[in-house]
Amino acid sequence: MGKFRARRAFAAAAVALAAVLGAGGWAADTQQAVTGPPPGSAAWTADTALGLRLPDPATADPAEVAAFFSGLTPAQSGELAARHPLVVGNLDGVPVRLRYRANALALAGERDREAARGADPALTPRDQAAARTRAERYRTLLDGGRQVLAFDPRGRGQIAEVYGDLATARRTAVVVPGSDIDLLSFDRAADPYGTPAGMARSLYEATGRTSAVIAWAGYTTPVGLGLDAATEDLARAGAGRLTRLLDGLAVSTRPEAPATVFCHSYGSVVCGLARPGPAQASGVVVLGSPGMGVGSAADLDPRVPLWATARNGSDWIGRVPDVSLFGLGHGADPTGPDFGARPVPSTGSHGHTGYFAPGTASLAAYAALAQGR
CATH class of the missing domain: 3.40.50.1820 (Alpha/Beta hydrolase fold, catalytic domain)
Structure with a gap:
């Protein structure tokens, strides 16, 4: 009886997988999840320019982040956004409008980087085309005052x-x-x-x-x-x-x-x-x-x-x-x-x-x- 149940369980699992795959075709390449703190976090935690210890993106919860930014002047917040746009733009707890500003800076930087790669003769034509596609995507996200709350190019x-x-x-x-x-x-x-x-x-x-x-x-x-x-x-x-x-x-x-x-x-x-x-x-x-x-x-x-x-x-x-x-x-x-x-x-x-x-x-x-x- 135990073997029968096991066979039924394996058969059901096979049916489930076949149904999922049959609904739209096989996708062979598995994805590696992007996890952890935002890109640029190491430079952020090492930054002592304000004479303050910045909250660690890997361990600080959003309430701690919010409390830290509430103690900064607008000029100090703007400095951090300019130096670390990918961290400030992706860090939950940062004031929303500051995140918009930081992500606009990050998008502009990535747009310029990908545009340069799109014209780099050292890259293959395929890689150049992919870089141009990304640069155009970043450009559209900068148009019309869009409110980008998070942006991670990884x-x-x-x-x-x-x-x-x-x-x-x-x-x-x-x-x-x-x-x-x-x-x-x-x-x-x-x-x-x-x-x-x-x-x-x-x-x-x-x-x-x-x-x-x-x-x-x-x-x-x-x-x-x-x-x-x-x-x-x-x-x-x-x-x-x-x-x-x-x-x-x-x-x-x-x-x-x-x-x-x-x-x-x-x-x-x-x-x-x-x-x-x-x-x-x-x-x-x-x-x-x-x-x-x-x-x-x-x-x-x-x-x-x-x-x-x-x-x-x-x-x-x-x-x-x-x-x-x-x-x-x-x-x-x-x-x-x-x-x-x-x-x-x-x-x-x-x-x-x-x-x-x-x-x-x-x-x-x-x-x-x-x-x-």
Whole structure:
């Protein structure tokens, strides 16, 4: 009997993996998660120009960072942003507008560096073309006064952008994306509601521009549908980064109204493993979810309401089995009747990336939740 159960378990795991891979094709290259403190942290901690000990990005929590910056003059803060833009721009707890300024400096520096590489005859034509693509991406992020809350050029690149005013908005929302999102695919004209920027813009407009919305591509996502998408390693690394973001928002926005977190596809695994508490989130909303890495809503903080969006009939994620065996799969379906999530309608939505499209019942519900209703 034991052997029979083992065979069934192995068979279920194989079915889960086959379904995940068959939904969109095999992705052979696994991703190395970008973790740890921001780039440039070693130079930051060694900086004694102000005669002060700077908070260690690897160990200081956002509240400590916020307390440190509250004791600086504007001139001192500006000096640190100019000398260490990648640290100041990515350090949760730093005043939001100072982060915008620091990230603009970091983007300009990386734009110039990649533009030079794009004309470097020592590089291959392929590397030159990749450098020019990155330089153009950085240029677009500098246009039009965009509010870049985080920018990390390491790996495939990470970024977070704010729509609205975090300082004055009564409510805040965070969009956590799924697979195939990075610095280059963060915002695109094709399939706009499948990108964190497109989702955030749509939600911001749907709230009547009353809630600030953060498009957060702040973790290393899976590429394609392969082992990375079927396992939780990248989600676990992303959960730590999401937790730090939410802790930072708690000290830099209205603490009485923590963010509502919207988690799409593999991003719902990130949110499930992060398990935000009431000081970090007013609620968690999952959509197009393959599972949350937990058995039910009871495994999450009961003080944080959980909503699950009804899966539309054309969403391919419905073909992924609701299992978690031998490290494959992400567990129970959050939309299932026994999971314990509150239902969100999705009438009018289409496909895996259509839940934030204007005119859908899901977007209307998301706007209400983002406004605290």
